[in-house]
Amino acid sequence: MKLSDLKNTRWTLDHPELGTGPVSIESYRSPEYFLQMRDKVFKKVWMATGKRIDEIPKPGDYFVENVDITNDSIIIVRGLDGIIRGFHNVCKHRGTQVVNQEYGNVKGRFTCIYHGWSYGLDGKNVLVTEKEMFFDPEKMEADLVPVAVDVWKGFIFYNLDPEPKESLLDYLGPEILDLYDAYPFEQTTVLVSYKANLDTSWPVLRDSQLDGYHLKYLHRRSAPGFMESDDSPSRHAWDFKILGKHGSGSFYGNRANITADLSKAAPIATLASQVGQTIASDAAAILPVEQWAKGVNPRRSESWFFDYLYIFPNMHIVFLGHGVYIVHKMMPGNAYNKASWSARYFAPPVDTKGLASRWSAEYMKYSLRDLWREDGNTTLGAQKSIDSGVFKRMYLQDQEILIRHAEKVLNDMVYT
Numbered sequence: 001m002k003l004s005d006l007k008n009t010r011w012t013l014d015h016p017e018l019g020t021g022p023v024s025i026e027s028y029r030s031p032e033y034f035l036q037m038r039d040k041v042f043k044k045v046w047m048a049t050g051k052r053i054d055e056i057p058k059p060g061d062y063f064v065e066n067v068d069i070t071n072d073s074i075i076i077v078r079g080l081d082g083i084i085r086g087f088h089n090v091c092k093h094r095g096t097q098v099v100n101q102e103y104g105n106v107k108g109r110f111t112c113i114y115h116g117w118s119y120g121l122d123g124k125n126v127l128v129t130e131k132e133m134f135f136d137p138e139k140m141e142a143d144l145v146p147v148a149v150d151v152w153k154g155f156i157f158y159n160l161d162p163e164p165k166e167s168l169l170d171y172l173g174p175e176i177l178d179l180y181d182a183y184p185f186e187q188t189t190v191l192v193s194y195k196a197n198l199d200t201s202w203p204v205l206r207d208s209q210l211d212g213y214h215l216k217y218l219h220r221r222s223a224p225g226f227m228e229s230d231d232s233p234s235r236h237a238w239d240f241k242i243l244g245k246h247g248s249g250s251f252y253g254n255r256a257n258i259t260a261d262l263s264k265a266a267p268i269a270t271l272a273s274q275v276g277q278t279i280a281s282d283a284a285a286i287l288p289v290e291q292w293a294k295g296v297n298p299r300r301s302e303s304w305f306f307d308y309l310y311i312f313p314n315m316h317i318v319f320l321g322h323g324v325y326i327v328h329k330m331m332p333g334n335a336y337n338k339a340s341w342s343a344r345y346f347a348p349p350v351d352t353k354g355l356a357s358r359w360s361a362e363y364m365k366y367s368l369r370d371l372w373r374e375d376g377n378t379t380l381g382a383q384k385s386i387d388s389g390v391f392k393r394m395y396l397q398d399q400e401i402l403i404r405h406a407e408k409v410l411n412d413m414v415y416t
Helices: 031-042 168-172 174-180 202-207 267-275 355-388 398-415
Strands: 046-052 061-067 072-078 084-088 103-105 109-111 118-120 125-127 146-152 155-159 189-198 237-243 246-252 304-311 315-321 324-332 339-347
Touching (some): 046 324, 072 155, 146 168, 174 304, 189 355, 202 398, 246 398, 339 355
Antiparallel strands (some): 061 072, 061 103, 084 146, 189 339, 304 315
C-alpha cells in the first residue's frame, strides 16, 4: 500500500464534532483556565506515573509522585502482601512529608522524621510516640490518606479523586484494551530516562508529541529523510483513531532512508543501528509485522516509522516496533506557563556482556536526548509568542487531528 492510496482521506471530517476552524488557545495562556483545569481535570481523572510495577518489585519498595499542579505528593508502595497502593505523603500529626527520597525501600513501615509517627505499608498508623500525652488519642485521624492506584499492562496509574467515578480500565475503554493487549510491555526495561522542567504551558508541551507533521522539518538532522515520501509528499500519516478521551496515530517511514547506509553523512549512527537497537534499526527484525499487537502499525505497512498512543491527559506511548517504545509523561507545573516532561525509552534488556550492544545503547541515550531537545526548545519560543499576545489562535491541518481532539476533550471537561 502507498500513501497515495489514501487519496483524499481527511480524518477530521469523520469527526464533525471537532470542527475544522481555528482552535482557541485559552488553555495555553490563561491563569483562570489553569485553575479550572486543576480542579476539573487533574483532580478527577486517572493519570499515569510513567513507571512500571517492575520498578518496585519487593515489599517496601516505593517511589514518590509529585503533582505540582495540585500541590500533592504521593507515595506509591508495594505492600507486604504484594499489592501496590498509594497514599498522600502527609503525616497526620503535623503535615510533614513522610518520605523525601524519590525512590526507596522501607522495612515494613514508614516513619516520619519529625516526631516518629509510623505507618504500615497498608497506610495504617502503627505508632504514635508519647501517645499518653495527647487528648483523646483514640479519636485522632491517624492513618495515611489513601490514593486510588491501579495498573494497566504493568503501568501504574493514580487518581486524586477520593471516589473515582470509574475504574482505570473503564477510563481507558475497550478499544485500547483490545488494540494493545498483545503488546509485550512486560519484556522491556528502562534503558534511557530524561527529565526537564520547562517554562511553557502544559498544552504546548503536550502538543509537541501529538503530531508527526513536524518530524521531517524539525528533526532533519536527527531523523534525516525518515518521513519524506515522493509518492505523497504532503502526507505523513497512515492512520488516526479517536478512542474516547484518548487517541492514536500511525506514521509513514521511508524504510530505505531509515535503514540506509549513511556512513558518510552519519557514520556513528549507522554503526550503532547495525550492532544494536536504535530508531534506525529494522523495526520488524524481532517479530514479523503480521504478529504485532493490533494497535501498532495497523496498516501492516513496510513503510512505517512509528505509532503513538495518547492516554489523556498526561501519557504518550511512542511505539518504535515490537517491544521497543518510548513513554512521555507530561504534567502541568504550579502555574499556567510551567510544565514538566519525563521521557523514558524502553526496550529488551541490553546484553551487558556484549561490548557492541552496550556501546549502541549508550549511543541511543545521546541521540534521543538530542531529538528530545529539539522538541523541547520549540515549546519555549511558542509560549513566549502566546504570552506576547501576538499569537491568538491555531490553524490545524488534518494530520494534527489529535491536537484538535485533545483540546476539545480538555475544554469539554473545564467548561462543563
